[in-house]
Amino acid sequence: MSENIVTLTDVHLKRAGKPVLVDLSLRIPRGKVTAVIGPSGVGKTTLLELIGGRLRPDNGYLLVDGLSVPDLGRRELFELRRRMGMLFQGGALLSDLDVYENIAFPLREHTHLPEPVLRQLILMKLELVGLRGARRLMPDELSGGMTRRVALARAVAMDPQIVMYDEPFTGLDPISKAIIVKLIKKLNKTLAITSIVVTHDVVEAIQIADFVYMLGEGRVLASGTANEIQNSTRADVRQFLQGQADGPVPFHYEADDYFSDLFNAGLLNKDEQR
Amino acid sequence: MISGVRRIGAYSLSVLAATGRACILLIQMLGSIPSSVRRYELFVEQLFRVGVLTLPIIIVAALFVGMVLALQGYNTLVDFGAESSLGLLVALSLTRELGPVLAGLLFAGRAGAALTAEIGLMKATEQLAGMEMMAVDPVRRVLLPRFLAGMISVPILAALFTAVGILGGYLLGVNVLGVDQGVYWSVMQEGVDFQQDVLNGLLKSLVFGVLISLLAVFMGYDARPTPAGVGTATTLTVVLSSLLVLAMDFSLTSMMF
Numbered sequence: 001m002s003e004n005i006v007t008l009t010d011v012h013l014k015r016a017g018k019p020v021l022v023d024l025s026l027r028i029p030r031g032k033v034t035a036v037i038g039p040s041g042v043g044k045t046t047l048l049e050l051i052g053g054r055l056r057p058d059n060g061y062l063l064v065d066g067l068s069v070p071d072l073g074r075r076e077l078f079e080l081r082r083r084m085g086m087l088f089q090g091g092a093l094l095s096d097l098d099v100y101e102n103i104a105f106p107l108r109e110h111t112h113l114p115e116p117v118l119r120q121l122i123l124m125k126l127e128l129v130g131l132r133g134a135r136r137l138m139p140d141e142l143s144g145g146m147t148r149r150v151a152l153a154r155a156v157a158m159d160p161q162i163v164m165y166d167e168p169f170t171g172l173d174p175i176s177k178a179i180i181v182k183l184i185k186k187l188n189k190t191l192a193i194t195s196i197v198v199t200h201d202v203v204e205a206i207q208i209a210d211f212v213y214m215l216g217e218g219r220v221l222a223s224g225t226a227n228e229i230q231n232s233t234r235a236d237v238r239q240f241l242q243g244q245a246d247g248p249v250p251f252h253y254e255a256d257d258y259f260s261d262l263f264n265a266g267l268l269n270k271d272e273q274r
Numbered sequence: 275m276i277s278g279v280r281r282i283g284a285y286s287l288s289v290l291a292a293t294g295r296a297c298i299l300l301i302q303m304l305g306s307i308p309s310s311v312r313r314y315e316l317f318v319e320q321l322f323r324v325g326v327l328t329l330p331i332i333i334v335a336a337l338f339v340g341m342v343l344a345l346q347g348y349n350t351l352v353d354f355g356a357e358s359s360l361g362l363l364v365a366l367s368l369t370r371e372l373g374p375v376l377a378g379l380l381f382a383g384r385a386g387a388a389l390t391a392e393i394g395l396m397k398a399t400e401q402l403a404g405m406e407m408m409a410v411d412p413v414r415r416v417l418l419p420r421f422l423a424g425m426i427s428v429p430i431l432a433a434l435f436t437a438v439g440i441l442g443g444y445l446l447g448v449n450v451l452g453v454d455q456g457v458y459w460s461v462m463q464e465g466v467d468f469q470q471d472v473l474n475g476l477l478k479s480l481v482f483g484v485l486i487s488l489l490a491v492f493m494g495y496d497a498r499p500t501p502a503g504v505g506t507a508t509t510l511t512v513v514l515s516s517l518l519v520l521a522m523d524f525s526l527t528s529m530m531f
Contacts, residue, residue: 052407081409092404095396106408109415158408 005030005162005194006051011060013046013218020046021057022218028211033188033195035209035226037202039240039249042215044198048164051196052086053077065161082110085155085163085193089170091147093139093154099126100135103154110158125153128190129183145176149183156187162194163187169201177204184208202241206230214240216249296492299413303421303491306414316419324385324420325427329434331384332377336435339376340442343367347443348451357451361458362465364443365436369466369475370531373436375523378482381428382515386490389420390511393494394504402495417491424487425480432479474530481522486515 006028013021020043028034036044049055050062056070063069067080093102103122107113113121126132129149134142142150148168155163165184169177181204188195199205205212206226214222214229214237222229222237232238239247255261310316347363393416396402402412440462447453466472490511497507 054403054406078409078411081407084407086404086407088400088404088407090400092400094401094404095399106410109408109410154408 003029005065006196007061007063008047008050009061011050011057011062013043013050013055013057015046020218021050023060024215024219026213026220026223028194028196030194031188031192032210033184033197033208035197035199035205035212036215037199037205037212037240038215038221040200043218044200044215045166047215048086048166048196048198051162051164052081052084082158083161085158085160087148087151087155087163087165087168089167091139091151093142093147093151095139098136098138099131099142099150102139102150103157106154106157121157125157128156128187129153130179143176145172145179148172148176148180152180152183152187156191156193159191160193162196165195165197165199167199168197169199169204177201180204181208216240292496295496296488299417299492299495300488302413303418306411306418307422310414310418313415313419316415317422320419320423321427324389324423325430328381328384328427328431331380332431332435333438335376335380336373336438337442337445339372339435340364340368340439340444341446343372343439344443344447344451348447348453357453358457359461359465360443360447360451360453361440361460361462364447365440365462365466366471368436368439369471371475371523371527373439374432374475374479374482375519377432377435377479378428378486378519379516381424381431381483382486382490382512382519385424385427386486386511386515387508389424389487389490390494390497390508391504393417393420393491394497394499394507397495397497398499398501398504413495417495421487421491424490425483428483428486429476429479432482433476436475470531478523478526478530481526482519485518485522489515489518 004027008024008026011021011024012019024043024047026036036047038044046055050057051064051069053069053072061068064080065083067076069077069080072080094105097105100122103125104118107118107121123132123135126135129152131146131149131153134146134150139147139150152168168180168184172180184195184197185208187193197205197209206229209226212222212224212226212229213220216236222232222234224232229237230241232241236248238244239249245251343364344360347360348357351357351359351363393402396412396416402416405412405415444455444458448455448458493507493511493514494504497503
């Protein structure tokens, strides 16, 4: 077993003609919590889609547990995904099944366990996230924090090696955030799971991560332990950590000169004429 | 001028591409049938939701259509002293045309729209993506049972539509208009050919069933994952499947009869 469970080497990806990832190289150590932080729209979620094999890179190498993901056939890819769990931002719970059946879903699809065993497994996962009592609720009866906890229980239902968290803290109240932070740590420890946390919540990321990558403009701006990142002197890293509106990451979306744009009404450019 | 032509070209291309994607989806679904036999309970569940729940609207509509047929047919036939043929008129209209076509249209409105909206919303709320990440193929798990259930339901619903319609014609023709009940049934027995009329009618409805169900699951699966996207897809399912049913009906009729 190599030390790194996920390795990206010079990965390049374009979407709708715009480069999203530019020569991205990073390594995710086995059994650790790795946070990938950075502002919205720098390709963090894209990174998870690449690792999960939902997207293929245009260039570069991507190894997960020794397998080159872009070269896998459909069957092999599905085989690999059984060893991965993913927590979606919105939970992605199946809305016509209750909490219990949602967690049962991957188990029923992939195993032939007898019902009593299945029940024990599900209750154990629910106990882990503290929602054993909520097993008969429907997804639309859950609060945002509970939804994410159920989704988390489902993500680990198959005892995966890797769990990917897509913005696990976004839109949660402070208590729910603290619960999720605690759960990610706990799952990582008790189940020896490799966790990849993609987030823009710096405080939480630094609390849980063994290792942090900061992305910007499709590449790694900085990497290191949580402490090293916090003490970074790079201007773009500092801007993000301290939450300043303007800096190396500009406030304005790329545009023509403001003055000429305002007073050129008579000479509308081609895009606007149509 | 040029931009108009360009727009027509772009639109035609996008329609062609969508047709291609729908065909690929059909092949994917058919290919995954063998490995899904074990999960027949998913199909049964959809058969209930898509087929059985459409029954009330089919029965009520068929009853009225049968009665209207009897009323209109009687008024015309009586001028020629041919009101005894009422049974044949009602039965032939229903088995050949009205049963399959109206059942198809009603199915598209009731079940097709619901299928598209359901699948589209599942896509918009990342439920389909979530399944994929759990190594479950949504085409096999979600789309295939719904497609098969729709495909099987339409011929059965069309047959029921025809049967109930004939009963409706009987109710009005015999009980209200005074056609002899023995004659109502015997002209039917004489004049309706099993292969020519009944089987061809069923074949038509099977074709409609495939068309509507494929369109419904495809539109949902292919929808833009936004509220407006799902809305557009649902509308398109109803509009396109209605138009396709009518157009297909014309070509099938001209080939069959």
